[in-house]
Amino acid sequence: MKSLPPYAFRAPIKFRMPTSKNLVPIRLDIEVDGHRFKDAFTWNPTDPDSEVTIFAKRTVRDLKLPPTFISPITQSIQTQLSEFCSFQGQDMHAREKILPIKLDLCVNSTVVRDQFLWDLGNFDSDPEDFAKIFCDDMNITDPQVGPAIAVSIREQLYEMAIQNVAFAREYRIGKKSRRGFDPIVNSSKASTNALDLSKFFGSKGSAIRKRREWDMYDPIVDILSNEEVVALDARDKNSRPV
Amino acid sequence: MDLPPETTPQPLLLRQTPSGATVVKPETITIPQPNQSNSTPEAKERVLPLRPPAITIPSYSRWFSWTSIHETEEKLVPEFFDGKSPSRSPGFYKRIRDSIIRKYYEGSGKKITFTDVRRGLIADVGSVRKVFDFLETWGLINYTPPPVTKEKEKKKSVEKKGGNSAEGVAKKDNNIEDPATKTCSGCGAICSQACFSTEKTEIILCARCFVRGNYRAGLTSSDFKRLDIEEAAAAAAAAAASSSGGRASFGQIKSEWSEKETLHLLESVLHYGDDWKKVAEHVGNGRSQLECIGRFIKLPFGEQFMATVGGGRQDLVFSDNEKEEDDDDSNLAAKQMRLNPLADTSNPIMAQVALLSAMVGLDVADAAARAAVSGPTDDLVMDIGSHTNLVVRKEEEKEPITKMEEDVGMEHRRKMLEEAIVEAKVQIKKEHEDLEQSISDIVNVQMKELHEKMDNFEAIELLMEKETSQLRQMQKLFFEDQLSSLQYKHSLETAVEDKIKIPPR
Secondary structure (H helix, E strand, C coil): CCCCCCCCCCCCEECCCCCCCCCEEEEEEEEECCEEEEEEEEECCCCCCHHHHHHHHHHHHHHCCCHHHHHHHHHHHHHHHHHHHHHHCCEECCCCCEEEEEEEEEECCEEEEEEEEEECCCCCCCHHHHHHHHHHHCCCCCCCHHHHHHHHHHHHHHHHHHHHHHHHHHHHHHCCCCCCCCHHHHHHHCCCCCECHHHCCCCCCCCCCCHHHHHHHCCEEEECCHHHHHHHHHHHHHHCCC | CCCCCCCCCCCCEEEECCCCCCCCCCCEECCCCCCHHHHCCCCCCCCCCCCCCCEEECHHHCCCCCCCCCHHHHHHCHHHCCCCCCCCCHHHHHHHHHHHHHHHHHCCCCCCCHHHHHHHCCCCHHHHHHHHHHHHHCCCCCCCCCCHHHHHHHHHHHHHHCHHHHHHHHHHHHHCCCCCCCECCCCCCECCCEEEEECCCCEEEEHHHHHHCCCCCCCCHHHEEEEECCCCCCCCHHHCCCCCCCCHHHCCCCCCCCHHHHHHHHHHHHHHCCCHHHHHHHHCCCCCHHHHHHHHHHCCCCHHHHHHCCCHHHHCCCHHHHHCCCCCHHHHHHHHHHHCCCCCCCCHHHHHHHHHHHHCCHHHHHHHHHHHHCCCCHHHHHHHHHHHHHHHHCCCCCCCCCHHHHHHHHHHHHHHHHHHHHHHHHHHHHHHHHHHHHHHHHHHHHHHHHHHHHHHHHHHHHHHHHHHHHHHHHHHHHHHHHHHHHHHHHHHHHHHHHHHHCCCC
């Protein structure tokens, strides 16, 4: 896969998730009458609107939630979807951009903590695939961990992709002179987190991480006991502004 | 697959266990399933733990296979196969499908919810929902077969009351035409005795369709509630719309039909067919045509087979049906004992054939036998099945064969087959002759052509000869001319010479 150096100019493309499947991460956190419902999943934006109501009703029925949940669930999903769609018409730049992705989630007593690098410009990347392989490699038996990982990755990619769009808009507005390309300006203005891989490939660098960095990038998967889960929940709740 | 022909795709019970072993029960069909833990393409697949109990799926889903995608799936969930959506592909579909079904099996047949499944699957929830709904509709997951206990109960009541059950059904045949408000959405017939409605959808089924499982996939027998309909006394008002099939229009004849009379009746029907006048004559005893017809229709042909044949048919019994015709019960019971030589057949296929040919007219059974000779297919069975249903509905034209006529019918069919063979041979001969005739015609025509050509050539030759002779003549003439002119020249020359010689003196 030939990838152009970071400063090479690429024509902007229409906004989409920088993954092979253009799926939207949806997160629900709804509180009605003292009942709290939290969930996260992936949604295909090409599904018709009717699908949202069907999904909401199904979920409420399957989980035996009070029917008052149907409406807020529907609304929340629709809001997030329309937000995604509003970005869709805009331009984004697709160039190689290596950014760190962090996983820090707790699903049903399985705790997963990890960080790794992801190329935002790689439109062939697949968080679902990553999640599946991760679970297999780490021997995670709980099937609900995989989707949670995939959603988490997607959310972060989504965030970063949005920043790209926002930047592209600013850049177009701010451009005064008609320049053929000014990619160097681009990359400096863009998020500075991006790693310049060219540093690593060359006579001085090596693609292999330094030893002291190994621990940082080692994934942690823990099975908690019930008490620990409760403690974790309580801590999360407290840290959140009520 | 060797399946006995079915008239409707009723859900026979399939037992399949995830690891591939099959459980055989008398009324179930078994299909060997590959061991799916080896068949998945994914490298690290979880091996199933202990062998869960057998899972049943309805027979209309027997096409399912772990290793392939059936065209039913391609048709009903096309989003994965038309390539319009980049995230949906057949491989994706198969992965989701296999995961869902495996999850269902892991739960040993406990119902799984969509949310359960989608939380455990790494995929977008829209796709998961589509596949889940499809599988649930087709009973591949969350399917509960109709309860076995109910059937067993009915079976018992059949045995207790002997001929009554079959008779009740026969009567039901008659009563189908009675004016009632409920029309069955499965077969279109009017429901008389009892109807079954489900709250899930607006479907009302007559008893027959309900028992046969003639309802939309996705509904189970437990979804239906039974509603009895007030039996309009068959004697009275039924005269209204009904055609002559209704017993009521003939009035109730209370005098019993003796065995002898019934025998005569059957014999005469066999001989005279539709000619009820002669039948009545033959039966004698002052039985009018109408009585004969009525009696004939009332005879419970073939219904008794339903009690003995395996599958869901035995529950065609409704105890409410036996209210009338108690006087004929004992007679019929005895008669049936004698009149069904084929009923005790242990060969289920023979029983089925007997049943079908009993329920259907002679012609149809005949055609079926012929078709059977040339190799039956599933479609054909379905056709016969639907044909059977149609014929059952057509009360008045119906001439069901009795058990006694069975044998005769068989011979008749054999004779017909032989005749057919002879006819075929004759036709073949004719064809040959035609062929030869046309060949000789062609040859004749060719000959004529050749003759004409030859004549033409002869004429041309003649002409040529004439011309040649003419040319020769001309040649001769020219030659003569040449000669004469040469002579003249010579004579002139000599004359001149002479003249020159003489004058010098």
